[in-house]
Amino acid sequence: MTDDSVATTGRTVPPLTPAGRRVLDAASGLFYREGIHAVGVDAIAAAAGVTKKTLYACFGSKDRLVAAYLAERDDRWRDWLTSWVREHAPAPAERLPATLDALAHWLDREAPRGCAFVNALAELPSPDHPGHAVVVAQKRWMLDYFTGLAADAGHPDPDKAAAGFMLLHEGVSTVAGTGVLPDAAGHAHRMAAGLLTA
Amino acid sequence: MTDDSVATTGRTVPPLTPAGRRVLDAASGLFYREGIHAVGVDAIAAAAGVTKKTLYACFGSKDRLVAAYLAERDDRWRDWLTSWVREHAPAPAERLPATLDALAHWLDREAPRGCAFVNALAELPSPDHPGHAVVVAQKRWMLDYFTGLAADAGHPDPDKAAAGFMLLHEGVSTVAGTGVLPDAAGHAHRMAAGLLTA
DNA sequence: CCTGGAGTATACGGACCGGTGAGCTTACCA
DNA sequence: TGGTAAGCTCACCGGTCCGTATACTCCAGG
Numbered sequence: 001m002t003d004d005s006v007a008t009t010g011r012t013v014p015p016l017t018p019a020g021r022r023v024l025d026a027a028s029g030l031f032y033r034e035g036i037h038a039v040g041v042d043a044i045a046a047a048a049g050v051t052k053k054t055l056y057a058c059f060g061s062k063d064r065l066v067a068a069y070l071a072e073r074d075d076r077w078r079d080w081l082t083s084w085v086r087e088h089a090p091a092p093a094e095r096l097p098a099t100l101d102a103l104a105h106w107l108d109r110e111a112p113r114g115c116a117f118v119n120a121l122a123e124l125p126s127p128d129h130p131g132h133a134v135v136v137a138q139k140r141w142m143l144d145y146f147t148g149l150a151a152d153a154g155h156p157d158p159d160k161a162a163a164g165f166m167l168l169h170e171g172v173s174t175v176a177g178t179g180v181l182p183d184a185a186g187h188a189h190r191m192a193a194g195l196l197t198a
Numbered sequence: 199m200t201d202d203s204v205a206t207t208g209r210t211v212p213p214l215t216p217a218g219r220r221v222l223d224a225a226s227g228l229f230y231r232e233g234i235h236a237v238g239v240d241a242i243a244a245a246a247g248v249t250k251k252t253l254y255a256c257f258g259s260k261d262r263l264v265a266a267y268l269a270e271r272d273d274r275w276r277d278w279l280t281s282w283v284r285e286h287a288p289a290p291a292e293r294l295p296a297t298l299d300a301l302a303h304w305l306d307r308e309a310p311r312g313c314a315f316v317n318a319l320a321e322l323p324s325p326d327h328p329g330h331a332v333v334v335a336q337k338r339w340m341l342d343y344f345t346g347l348a349a350d351a352g353h354p355d356p357d358k359a360a361a362g363f364m365l366l367h368e369g370v371s372t373v374a375g376t377g378v379l380p381d382a383a384g385h386a387h388r389m390a391a392g393l394l395t396a
Numbered sequence: 397c398c399t400g401g402a403g404t405a406t407a408c409g410g411a412c413c414g415g416t417g418a419g420c421t422t423a424c425c426a
Numbered sequence: 427t428g429g430t431a432a433g434c435t436c437a438c439c440g441g442t443c444c445g446t447a448t449a450c451t452c453c454a455g456g
Contacts, residue, residue, distance in 0.1 A: 019433065035321050037235035041414060052415075054433060062414065113323060118372055122317035123233050139378045163385040170372040171365030174316055180337045180364075187361040194392045217403065238443060250445080252403060260444065 009075050009141075020058035022048040028069050032116050036066055036123045036131075066120070067130035073116050074138045080106060085149075092152040096165055097192050099146070103169055104185035107176045114177025115170070142166060155196070164195045207273050207339075218256035220246040226267050230314050234264055234321045234329075264318070265328035271314050272336045278304060283347075290350040294363055295390050297344070301367055302383035305374045312375025313368070340364060353394070362393045 016024060026048035030039040041062050045052045059065040081102050089098035113119065117135040124132050146162035155161045168188040175184045214222065224246035228237045239260050243250045257263040279300050287296035311317065315333040322330050344360035353359045366386040373382045 017432065034323060035235065037233065037321070040412070042412080051434060051436095053417095053435090056415065057432085114320075115372075118316070118375070119320035121375060122312075122320040123235070125232060125311060136376060136378065139373075139376045143378055160385065160388075163379055163382070164389050166373060166379055167366060167369030167382060167386055167389065169369070171367070171369030174313075174368040174372050175337075175364060177316070177319060178334060178337045180334065180341055181361055184361070184365060187358070188365055190358075191362050191365070191389065191393060195389060215402065239445080240442080249404060249406095251405090251447095254445070255402080 009071070009078060009137075017058065019048070019050050019054050023050055023055050023058060023065070024068055024072065027065055028073065031066065031069050032073075032111075032113065032119075036120060041065075063130050066124075067134055070117065070120055070131050070134040070138075074134060074141075076110075077106070077138075078141065081145075092149075092154070093196075095149045096146065096153060096161065096196065097189060099149070099165065100168065100172070100185050100189050100192060103172060107173060107185075111173065111176075115173040118170070118174065119177075139166075142169065153196075161195065165192065168192060207269065207276060207335075215256065217246070217248050217252050221248055221253050221256060221263070222266055222270065225263055226271065229264065229267050230271075230309075230311065230317075234318060239263075261328050264322075265332055268315065268318055268329050268332040268336075272332060272339075274308075275304070275336075276339065279343075290347075290352070291394075293347045294344065294351060294359065294394065295387060297347070297363065298366065298370070298383050298387050298390060301370055305371060305383075309371065309374075313371040316368070316372065317375075337364075340367065351394075359393065363390065366390060 023044060027039075027044045030044060030047060041052055041055060044065075045055050048055070055065070059068060081099060084102035084105075085095050085098050088101065089095040107114075117138045120131055121135045124135070126132065143162055143166050146165045147158045150158035150161035150165075168191060172184045172188045175181045181187070221242060225237070225242045228242060228245060239250055239253060242263075243253050246253070253263070257266060279297060282300035282303075283293050283296050286299065287293040305312075315336045318329055319333045322333070324330065341360055341364050344363045345356045348356035348359035348363075366389060370382045370386045373379045379385070
């Protein structure tokens with residue numbers, strides 16, 4: 001097994017068979033839109049055009065399929081965020097605010113129901129669930145990423161700036177899921193400006 | 199029916215029988231800790247020491263029991279928040295920041311898994327579910343409450359200030375559910391200071 | 397006294413849950 | 427040519443889901 005694909009998360013993912021690929025794609029859409037507990041394995045298999053037998057041959061259990069869904073979504077998000085920042089914010093000082101622009105576009109295109117990891121955590125209270133650790137790791141990576149960007153920008157207290165952006169990111173994605181505050185990202189952007197000039 | 203109890207939400211709640219009271223208490227704890235879909239009506243009835251027959255006589259369906267859980271929790275939160283602010287922040291200018299202190303204590307005492315309404319929304323994507331409207335109303339009330347406090351404090355742009363506090367509140371409660379950022383409320387407090395002096 | 401609401405106990409129904417067993421076809425590759 | 431892996435069909439498992447039915451007890455109020 002030397003040809004496992006390695007993503008930015010550092011996780012190694014065994015390559016999927018074509019049927020396994022369809023299962024994960026179908027599961028990702030259903031889990032995000034309907035919720036994890038609300039979607040049964042029969043519905044996933046049917047949507048993927050695959051038998052349950054194949055689903056279990058590829059993933060072993062529903063819990064592990066959930067973890068795979070979260071891990072792959074985390075991969076996609078990290079790739080999207082980091083490459084957005086690389087392309088749209090060449091100067092170190094512009095990078096932290098640019099993460100909010102990336103988030104706004106992501107929410108618009110890929111996450112109308114808010115943060116998939118927060119939503120998943122709402123359904124997975126037990127730390128024993130294989131998906132739980134994926135969610136916590138995602139949030140921890142976010143915080144570390146912000147800390148690095150703040151340090152690159154020469155911020156006097158990178159930890160404090162990172163904490164502030166963490167709060168803004170979570171606030172924006174949560175509020176976006178409710179629809180009560182249009183242009184949440186815009187408000188966050190203005191608050192970030194105050195945070196960085198102070 | 200002239201003696202319905204009326205809470206700060208303006209909702210009228212038909213008075214519950216003793217058994218109905220036990221059902222709602224049991225359901226509230228289980229729904230919040232385990233998640234809505236993860237808890238069955240049999241478990242709720244057993245925890246309340248009540249027959250399913252009684253549960254259905256009092257609430258009609260699981261969906262309506264979920265809505266009652268959310269509505270009552272919203273009542274409790276509004277009472278807690280408004281009375282906290284009344285007692286701890288007599289001066290209008292102190293009231294908006296004081297909401298973050300109230301939130302910190304509430305999370306510590308009543309909401310270790312973060313915002314119950316956000317968690318519920320993660321499990322109730324359909325706007326047809328009776329609980330969906332309760333969640334959206336809760337968020338809208340929060341925004342209106344902040345707007346009022348900002349206006350009382352003489353803030354030049356109350357809507358902008360309210361949006362900022364909305365983001366901070368959602369950010370703090372979401373982050374609290376993940377455990378990756380200790381003292382999230384403290385960080386929010388410092389950001390709020392910058393927001394209000396600017 | 398007796399009626400009716402609140403509650404009990406037990407059981408059932410049909411659907412769906414996650415998960416498995418046995419055996420078949422297809423296609424690639426040595 | 428033959429082996430092997432991927433995937434398929436069909437059937438099945440025990441358990442749980444929400445919701446209902448029948449029948450009995452208790453107790454306060456008119």
